[in-house]
Amino acid sequence: MADVQGAQVYRYLSLPPGSEANTLARKMIDDHRGCINLNGTTVIHGEAFRGSLANATLRRRPALLDAVAARPTSEPRRVPKGLGEIAFMGAFATCLVDAEPAKAVAVIRTTEMSEEERTAIMALGEGMKGCIASDTAYHLNYGDLRTFLATAIFNSAVGGALGNRS
DSSP, rough: TTTTTHHHHHHHSSSSHHHHHHHHHHHHHTTTTTGSSSSTTTOOHHHHHHHHHHHHHHHHHHHOOOOOHOOOOOOOOOTTTOHHHHHHHHHHHHHHHHHHHHHHHHHHHHTTTTHHHHHHHHHHHHHHHSSTTTTOOOOOHHHHHHHHHHHHHHHHHHHHHHTTTO
């Protein structure tokens, strides 16, 4: 689907989560039902859908991954406490992409749910430590992390052009 409607996908990925993004996601699914298997239903878990589109778009456009991977590392900015799960994951992934861009991109270049993916995620260890407050407990879910990393990498790669770079 990412190739079929590039401009619409880029627009969707540039929107903050919320009703406008949800409406556009539903429209994309309805317009391209043949491209995805939903077993006859339209079920949208917003960030999973967003991350899947970002992941697919990045894998089809390796120059975006290359551009982010070539950026220098930076000091991690700890994610503030008290965020909800989605806000936390978004801030955490953005911190990892900013702190260790090449290592974050390496995750997206792996096969999902593979030993290679696990190894790439574990290589983010120092960045993870720097992005989370030392007294914060977090259960690492590789699928969720990949989803949010894909979105953060996409936004890092094209967000400036879309006026959405944080």
